[in-house]
Amino acid sequence: MALQPPELTxxxxxxxxxxxxxxGEVVGTFLAALRDHGTILxxxxxxxxxxxxxxxxxxxxxxxxxSELREVGPRGVVMSWARVADGFGGAPxxxxxxxxxxxxxxxxxxxxxxxxxxxxxxxGAAVRPEFRPREQRGxxxxxxxxxxxxxxxxxxx
Amino acid sequence: MTRPVAVIGTGQTKxxxxxxxxxxxxxxxxxxxxxxxxxxxxxxDVDAVVIGSAPEIFEGVNYPEDWIAPALGMCPGPVMRVxxxxxxxxxxxxxGFYHVASGIYDTVLAVAYQKLSDxxxxxxxxxxxxxxxxxxxxxxAPALVGLQSRQYLDRHxxxxxxxxGAMVAVKNRRNALLNPYAQIxxxxxxxxxxxxxxVAEPLKLLDCCPTSDGAAAMVIVSEQTARKKCPRPAWFxxxxxxxxxxxxPHVDMAYPESCVRAxxxxxxxxxxxxxxxxxxxxxxxxxxxFQELIWCEALxxxxxxxxxxxxxxxxxxxxGALPVNTSGGVLSSNPIGASAMIRQIEAAMQxxxxxxxxxxxxxxxxxxxxxxxxxxFSTVTIFSDEI
Amino acid sequence: MLEAVTPPGGDIVKxxxxxxxxxxxxxxxxxxxxxxxxxxxxxxxMGIACPKCGAxxxxxRPYCGFCYTPVDEWVELSDEGALLTYTVxxxxxxxxxxxPPYIYAFIMLDGADVQFPHxxxxxxxxDVRTGMRVKAVWAEERKGTLHDIxxxxxx
Numbered sequence: 001m002a003l004q005p006p007e008l009t010x011x012x013x014x015x016x017x018x019x020x021x022x023x024g025e026v027v028g029t030f031l032a033a034l035r036d037h038g039t040i041l042x043x044x045x046x047x048x049x050x051x052x053x054x055x056x057x058x059x060x061x062x063x064x065x066x067s068e069l070r071e072v073g074p075r076g077v078v079m080s081w082a083r084v085a086d087g088f089g090g091a092p093x094x095x096x097x098x099x100x101x102x103x104x105x106x107x108x109x110x111x112x113x114x115x116x117x118x119x120x121x122x123x124g125a126a127v128r129p130e131f132r133p134r135e136q137r138g139x140x141x142x143x144x145x146x147x148x149x150x151x152x153x154x155x156x157x
Numbered sequence: 158m159t160r161p162v163a164v165i166g167t168g169q170t171k172x173x174x175x176x177x178x179x180x181x182x183x184x185x186x187x188x189x190x191x192x193x194x195x196x197x198x199x200x201x202d203v204d205a206v207v208i209g210s211a212p213e214i215f216e217g218v219n220y221p222e223d224w225i226a227p228a229l230g231m232c233p234g235p236v237m238r239v240x241x242x243x244x245x246x247x248x249x250x251x252x253g254f255y256h257v258a259s260g261i262y263d264t265v266l267a268v269a270y271q272k273l274s275d276x277x278x279x280x281x282x283x284x285x286x287x288x289x290x291x292x293x294x295x296x297x298a299p300a301l302v303g304l305q306s307r308q309y310l311d312r313h314x315x316x317x318x319x320x321x322g323a324m325v326a327v328k329n330r331r332n333a334l335l336n337p338y339a340q341i342x343x344x345x346x347x348x349x350x351x352x353x354x355x356v357a358e359p360l361k362l363l364d365c366c367p368t369s370d371g372a373a374a375m376v377i378v379s380e381q382t383a384r385k386k387c388p389r390p391a392w393f394x395x396x397x398x399x400x401x402x403x404x405x406p407h408v409d410m411a412y413p414e415s416c417v418r419a420x421x422x423x424x425x426x427x428x429x430x431x432x433x434x435x436x437x438x439x440x441x442x443x444x445x446x447f448q449e450l451i452w453c454e455a456l457x458x459x460x461x462x463x464x465x466x467x468x469x470x471x472x473x474x475x476x477g478a479l480p481v482n483t484s485g486g487v488l489s490s491n492p493i494g495a496s497a498m499i500r501q502i503e504a505a506m507q508x509x510x511x512x513x514x515x516x517x518x519x520x521x522x523x524x525x526x527x528x529x530x531x532x533x534f535s536t537v538t539i540f541s542d543e544i
Numbered sequence: 545m546l547e548a549v550t551p552p553g554g555d556i557v558k559x560x561x562x563x564x565x566x567x568x569x570x571x572x573x574x575x576x577x578x579x580x581x582x583x584x585x586x587x588x589x590m591g592i593a594c595p596k597c598g599a600x601x602x603x604x605r606p607y608c609g610f611c612y613t614p615v616d617e618w619v620e621l622s623d624e625g626a627l628l629t630y631t632v633x634x635x636x637x638x639x640x641x642x643x644p645p646y647i648y649a650f651i652m653l654d655g656a657d658v659q660f661p662h663x664x665x666x667x668x669x670x671d672v673r674t675g676m677r678v679k680a681v682w683a684e685e686r687k688g689t690l691h692d693i694x695x696x697x698x699x
Contacts, residue, residue: 009577011689013288013568017280019217021560022272024180028556035557056228058186063200063230139557177558217564279638288570289580290603291661291690296637300648303631311629311674357648358632358669402609406599406657410629 026057029069035139038131042107044068053107054141073104075150076111078125083117093146102127102147113147120149159258161544163383163390164250164505166196166376172340172490175274176370181216182228185270185372189229192266192374195511197386200230203376204262209239209249209269210494215281216272229266241400242285242529243442245269246373246498247536253377254393263379270372271492278368278493285530296357298444299365301410303357305532306447309411309464310359317465319359322446323350324468326363326488329443332475333485335514340369340490350446364446371492373499380544391505394522394541395429397422403531415535416455416528423537424457427522432457436539438480438507438523439473440500444487449473452526453481456537475515483507483515497527501538508540575604578618580688587682587692591656593617602658622654623680624699632669641691645669651678651696665695 023031026043033041043055047064057066079101087095096117101110113129115121127147137143168191170176170184179187185208193199206229208222218224222238241248246269253267282297295301310317327347333339345363353362383390397419401408408414420432429435439458443449450464458479459467467473473481482488484503487496504523506512525538572580575592582588591600592615594608600619601608608615630649633640640646647669650659664672665681678696686692 009572011289011570011572013570015214015280015284015564015566015568017214017217017276017564017566019276019562019564021217021275021562022175022177022180023557023559024178024183025556027180028558031557031560032555057183058228058230060227060232063227063232140560217562283638288568289572289576289689293639293641293691294648294661294663296633296635296640296644296648299635300631300633303633304629304648304650307631307674308629355632355634355645357635360631404601404603404605404658405609406601408659 024057026055026066026069030055031139034131034141034143035137039071040073040104040111040129041069042072042104044070050109051107052109053104053111070106072106073129075126075128076102076104076147078121078123078127079103079110080123081115081121092142100127100147113141113144115147118149126150160260161380161383161392162254162257163378163380163387163392164375164509164540165378165383165387165390166192166194166198167502167506167511168192168195168374169338169499169502170371170373171338172369172371172492174340174367174369176272181218181221181270181272181275182225184272184370185225185268185374186228188270188372188374189266189268192376196376196378198264198376202264203229203231203234203266205235205237205256205265206231207237207239207249207252207256207265207267209245209267209498210271211243211245212240212281212284214276214284215278215493216275225268229268231266235262242534243444243493244398244497244527244529244534244536246495247501247525247527247538248398248497250375250377250498250501251396251398251536251538253375254396257377257379258393263382265377266374267377267498268372268374269495269498271494272370273368273493274370299357299360301531302445302448303360305410305451306359306445309447309451312411313462313465316462317450320347320351321450321465321468322359322364323347325443325446325449326350328468328474329449329482329486329488332483332515333489336485336489337513338490339485340367342489359447360445366444366487366491369490369492371490371495373495373502375498375502375505387509389509389542391508391540392542392544393538395423395425395427395537395539397426397537399535400530401533403533410532411451412455412461413528413532413535415533416452416526419535419537420456423524423539427539427541429522429539432524433459433479436479436522436524437520438483438504438517440482440484440486440503440523440525442487442497442500442527443482444491444496446488448528449481449486452528456524456526475517480517483512483517497529497536500525500527504538505540508542575606579604580692583692584686584688587623589621589623589653589660589680591619591621593619599657600655602653602656602660619655621656623693624677625651625653625656625660627672627674627676627678628652628659629674630664630672647672649678649696662690662693663695664697666697
């Protein structure tokens with residue numbers, strides 16, 4: 001039989017699902033520190049000593065308990081980046097912008113965030129977080145607006 | 158038949174309507190670590206992990222296995238996620254069984270969970286239906302089981318009545334009082350059930366399960382490890398799974414073919430000829446009260462149309478000849494993705510002698526059943542105290 | 545369990561809210577397309593017959609779900625049939641066709657071997673009986689969905 005006529009080939013539908021995700025104590029504390037103090041907390045594994053950011057209550061490397069939260073950064077090193085040229089629905093920043101993986105000073109892992117579309121954002125570059133004004137912070141990773149170049153190459157951070 | 162495989166440890170979280178103190182990976186870790194402790198093992202002893210949960214829309218996080226596996230302390234390592242409608246928890250246990258039975262892995266941690274309170278369960282339940290067909294008319298699981306229950310009651314009237322469904326709810330809520338993990342631990346009467354508000358007739362509020370946050374886990378091992386670590390392992394004696402199409406002729410929700418076939422497969426494997434006589438405990442997935450009677454019939458624990466007689470006789474009570482849902486059942490706790498594994502865990506614990514206050518004496522063989530989807534998925538798992 | 549460096553003052557963030565907003569365009573495919581055009585334009589309900597096992601199937605699809613034979617023989621079904629089973633829905637739920645309570649039903653249309661899902665109207669819940677004869681009441685304005693039938697009423 002002939003292919004479908006254009007007016008009856010599909011049904012449009014929309015789902016709008018609301019969520020309320022519990023964070024647990026460690027993530028809840030990390031988010032509160034962003035909001036209240038403009039600081040980045042990492043978790044320290046009691047067994048292997050890995051310093052992980054963002055922190056989790058269990059070590060993702062060895063599975064042991066994470067017993068301590070410790071401030072890291074705020075400066076960090078760009079481990080990788082990717083440029084987004086065109087905007088898309090739900091984008092975390094206005095295009096063009098760069099995604100960055102930043103390892104804050106003192107941490108063993110990276111944070112995923114965004115940065116301006118600036119050639120100072122390259123692997124090995126030193127960056128620092130720009131936090132939003134206190135009244136605009138709500139306890140989310142976006143309380144950091146983005147990471148910006150912090151001058152010269154990282155000096156063995 | 159495969160090489161012998163056993164459950165030697167189980168773990169559960171206390172089921173509640175909202176765990177606001179932990180996130181999803183943390184509640185799964187809680188159950189996983191408990192199961193490992195129960196088995197006398199550590200995370201580093203685990204060779205592979207199988208993770209099961211209902212569709213992602215419930216928690217709103219895609220490929221959650223990515224998020225959860227590291228919380229179980231065995232990354233990097235083999236991880237697989239399983240999903241089969243409401244039977245997912247049992248399919249996860251069965252997938253764990255396949256892993257070890259294959260000879261490739263020795264020690265497997267099977268975990269199943271759900272955190273329904275993070276989302277709105279109706280979105281997930283609604284999205285299970287075909288949007289081009291009947292999604293708009295149904296109201297999730299209650300509508301479908303309302304149809305199933307009506308078909309069952311009409312077929313067997315007057316031998317089975319709404320009061321028989323109420324008696325199931327009363328029995329299981331009473332059993333839950335002895336289960337420290339159960340969410341709803343409140344005794345009710347038949348009159349309470351019959352006067353509770355209608356949901357999807359003949360289902361009334363107290364004929365229906367709650368929604369829960371929770372996780373469950375089982376440690377599944379080879380014979381060598383079982384004999385070393387466990388005085389009384391729960392051996393997998395029979396396993397059966399079946400999925401049928403809901404859109405074929407003669408679909409019978411009141412006596413589903415997939416349930417009968419899954420049971421046949423499991424009974425054959427376990428050399429069980431008269432299940433009503435040879436089984437000591439049964440855990441069936443009664444998300445709604447009448448389903449306990451429907452599954453008992455389809456599993457051959459009583460004859461067709463005899464569900465009413467079964468519940469009236471006291472035979473399925475905790476102190477009866479064949480106790481059904483000693484855990485309190487799904488009517489007492491329902492973290493969807495974990496619910497089918499909780500049936501397996503209860504059956505395994507009964508065989509291992511670890512069911513605490515709801516332990517039945519002299520359990521040699523226990524059955525765990527589950528259903529899912531448009532009443533088209535079925536699983537049956539049988540544990541035994543000997544190979 | 546945790547010896548946290550908890551920031552003084554201010555509570556921890558106990559939960560994070562968010563919304564997943566997703567738009568869909570579900571393709572009908574050839575079978576649904578013809579089925580729903582017949583409903584919309586001709587007020588006809590069509591089934592598809594299997595040449596091997598003889599079953600007349602709903603909704604139409606390219607293979608018989610019973611014996612897996614390819615099927616393409618379209619059969620006109622009656623818009624009348626017997627009530628297979630029903631439930632009175634009281635639970636408010638997203639996407640419902642009407643405010644509860646309403647009667648959700650599986651109907652065996654004359655000529656079909658698979659149930660047709662819909663709702664009943666022009667009848668009190670207490671008067672519904674399994675097996676009773678019901679007939680479709682078509683909507684004036686039809687768009688090519690199951691809502692092209694408003695409800696089934698007793699015959």
